[in-house]
Amino acid sequence: MINRDQLVKACDHQLRAAHFKDFTVNGLQVEGRESVSRVMTGVTANQALLEEAVAWQADLVLVHHGYFWKNEPVAITGMKQRRIKTLLDHEINLLAYHLPLDAHAELGNNAELGRRLGWKVEGCLDGELGEGLLWSGRVPEPQPLERLAHQIETLLSRTPTVIEAPSVGEIERIAWCTGGAQDMITAAFEAGAQAFVSGEISERTTHLAREMGIHYIAAGHHATERFGVQALGEWLADEYGVTHRFVEIDNPA
CATH class of the missing domain: 3.40.1390.30 (NIF3 (NGG1p interacting factor 3)-like)
Known part of the structure; x- marks a missing residue:
């Protein structure tokens, strides 16, 4: 207590x-x-x-x-x-x-999503690690878009929306931001990412991805932001001995 x-x-x-x-x-x-x-x-x-x-x-x-x-x-x-x-x-x-839990370098939504998918974090494109919201890194090995999408679907237990950029081959460099961050796709492209992952997609996102030349995966606002709060709850349990329980209230968005 x-x-x-x-x-x-x-x-x-x-x-x-x-x-x-x-x-x-x-x-x-x-x-x-x-x-x-x-x-x-x-x-x-x-x-x-x-x-x-x-x-x-x-x-x-x-x-x-x-x-x-x-x-x-x-x-x-x-x-x-x-x-x-x-x-x-x-x-x-x-x-x-909200934003503090997106950005945290160890317990945050972006940190947890990258860790669970095995991505090597190289930094943030909009600030220092632990402060910025747009993360960048590398996948464990070069892979096609289909394999990356399957890994995300397996982790999140839902089928993501996948926009393929025909001019882009296998993925090595990746950028991501959980939740409603679809408009960060331009910054991800300009930083050299071959794929960008966020939670939501807008009508314009499809055209940006195809015409700029960057794969895009919308994995779900809710789905991509389930892990940070769990990590924080477990940290509280470890540090202060409270009993922690995560409850999933499904949301398809």
């Missing part, structure tokens, strides 16, 4: 939360009970996850996508009211980290 404020301080420090200019509040978003022994993690703090937390008697819910996004309505009504009421009624803390 750990004091809530001590746990939040540890996560803020580990993820360097104050360093990031983000679209949301990073850190404690809804305050619950002071003592924490059970931590439930998930990608998004939706109602289904909160109900799982209530049933499991979680003290704290830790997510990548929390609440209070820039430009969203500020009134606590409707869906937002029901979610926050669930947390308050059961004294469950809500802790959320």
Whole structure:
């Protein structure tokens, strides 16, 4: 068991939360009970996850996508009211980290995706490692697009959208950014990547990939961002002895 404020301080420090200019509040978003022994993690703090937390008697819910996004309505009504009421009624803390959890050099979404696929990290194309969001590196050995797509499908348990650039052969250099990062494809191409992997795809992404000459794989916003929050939850379990449970609430996006 750990004091809530001590746990939040540890996560803020580990993820360097104050360093990031983000679209949301990073850190404690809804305050619950002071003592924490059970931590439930998930990608998004939706109602289904909160109900799982209530049933499991979680003290704290830790997510990548929390609440209070820039430009969203500020009134606590409707869906937002029901979610926050669930947390308050059961004294469950809500802790959320967005960009800090994408960028972290060891526990982040990009770090975990690259590690699990065996990619050799060479750095970030938009900042220092641990600060930037667009990662670059090399695959273990030169491989065709079909093999890379199969590896990603096997890891994430879903079929990705694959855009082939006919002028590009086997892949050696790769760039990636989890979530909604499709417009980073130009920077990936300019840095010499032969393939770019992100979560989402837009209509324009297909034409950019084909005409610039870079393979593109959209592996799912939700699917590519499942691993960072799990890694952070396991870190908390190892460091502070809390019980950690990850809950998958499926999302095809």
